[in-house]
Amino acid sequence: MVGIHTRTHGTSYDDKGLTLDAEFAASAQSIEEFLERAAPEVMIEVTTLNPTCGQPAISHISAAFSRGVHVVTANKGPIAHAYATLREQARAAQVEFRFESTVMDGAPVFNQFRNNLPGVNVLAFTGALNSTTKVIVTAMQQGLTFAEGVLRAQALGIAEADVSYDVDGWDSAAKGAAIANVLMGASVTPALVKREGLGELKGEELRRLAAEDKTIVLVSRGTRTADGSIQLQVTPEILPRTDMLASGGGTSNVLLFDTDLMGTIGTVTVNPGVEQTAYGLFSDLVDIAKTL
Amino acid sequence: MVGIHTRTHGTSYDDKGLTLDAEFAASAQSIEEFLERAAPEVMIEVTTLNPTCGQPAISHISAAFSRGVHVVTANKGPIAHAYATLREQARAAQVEFRFESTVMDGAPVFNQFRNNLPGVNVLAFTGALNSTTKVIVTAMQQGLTFAEGVLRAQALGIAEADVSYDVDGWDSAAKGAAIANVLMGASVTPALVKREGLGELKGEELRRLAAEDKTIVLVSRGTRTADGSIQLQVTPEILPRTDMLASGGGTSNVLLFDTDLMGTIGTVTVNPGVEQTAYGLFSDLVDIAKTL
DSSP states (O other): OOEEEOSSSOEEEOTTOOOTTOOOBSOOSSHHHHHHHHOOSEEEEOOOOOTTTOTTHHHHHHHHHHTTOEEEEOOHHHHHHHHHHHHHHHHHHTOOEEOGGGSGGGSSSHHIIIIIOTTOOEEEEEEEOOHHHHHHHHHHHTTOOHHHHHHHHHHTTOSOSSTHHHHTTHHHHHHHHHHHHHHSOOOOOGGGSEEOOOOSOOHHHHHHHHHTTEEEEEEEEEEEOTTSOEEEEEEEEEEETTSGGGOSOTTOEEEEEEESSSOEEEEEEESOOHHHHHHHHHHHHHHHHHHO | OOEEEOSSSOEEEOTTOOOTTOOOBSOOSSHHHHHHHHOOSEEEEOOOOOTTTOTTHHHHHHHHHHTTOEEEEOOHHHHHHHHHHHHHHHHHHTOOEEOGGGSGGGSSSHHIIIIIOTTOOEEEEEEEOOHHHHHHHHHHHTTOOHHHHHHHHHHTTOSOSSTHHHHTTHHHHHHHHHHHHHHSOOOOOGGGSEEOOOOSOOHHHHHHHHHTTEEEEEEEEEEEOTTSOEEEEEEEEEEETTSGGGOSOTTOEEEEEEESSSOEEEEEEESOOHHHHHHHHHHHHHHHHHHO
């Protein structure tokens, strides 16, 4: 690692490789200055999500491509907002662009199709992709308040920096848009997703549903309509607790794809955490190293 | 396709490529005669499962390797009985050996680890891997008899040629052994799996369990013990219907891996059929074509 550039902790460089006790000096004035000085082969972009515009990650990634630098990101903003443009920039610069950690915390979703499912087309997808809302709903079913549920998700380190991005469905919308852009050839942004958040969730209602063996899950859905356009939505759905989307406790995620050749196939992660997001970055880095 | 060799329908050759209305002449006398005459680059092995010994598939595959022919198989016998030996033969002959369809009907299980999860070690696995028993249990919960459940599975084309292989847990044991051999470095055979089949399943008991929101699932489990040995079992387990292993209707399969770096991650297939098994063979063939 030859450089680390942060918003609030300064910037550090060492072209022989940074150590764990690296010292941080004043921040580079711009991403360009940082890339110029660090001269990396690969940039790992992990700024926090701004779901309404995908910045500053998009311009960071663009700056890397324009210098012939490969990019790995865990930030779904750029994929949800500008995937087609960034993909073309990467192609033109003949560099790799990987983003496995943007959906399902590093579990192979994009690489599944890229590496393992040749010729398979995605017709639709359904996912329970937001861990924070799952943790909140579970907490409220156990008698805690909404705010206590949020605190529990934050203690797990899984909530977005601004938790309203989770609760209002922006995180799920961004993941849905990312999936549609990469795997269904869409050119959408999160704002184009029909989005409904958890809203004014009542503990009483959740406990009544639990008594009927039902629960509420914030579900992301995408389908290709007859005219070829892609419809995306995020909605809190009342589901039987036996539904696959409701199964798995804690922060578990489920993502199912309806495909033409492989029927309905999906990936589940049981209680993923930040280590799995970090692993996704690592796996992308390994994949890029294979191409170097 | 330059040759098709069958047990009961004869053998057909065409070095310009067989057509759909290819005529079949008398069977080749041996796999060696067939391979000599057909001279393929890749052999696709799809004989029926003999779970007690893995033959004749093992000798077919061996014969191919000794002629420098790549092999794709959907037959779990060879992987469950002789994986380490066959892998070494393939390495020595510098040919590829692929078997994605042997577990979960073509859904990426082995390719998931090979291509997408670098450095990840499997610590344990848990799977609901046998569709036939799932269909039988569901049928009996609906008031049908065991025999009617078997007929339903056969009508779906998913039952093993000898259905006792499914019901007595041999199919699940072979899949468990295959997973352990390939992904956990084991050298086991299905006979070494602690195996209990569905047994004398009572419709009455199943309906009583259903009233308590429980069901019975034939579960395959594998774990690495403290001394490094691998323990495998197949057991009918009483599970809450909300358990991920019990979720998904029809022929759905679920396979979860506990790993060191990627936490618990799994694959699900919803209602897979023979087309998905065929797709698995195709995806293996594409993977081999990339190496040619």
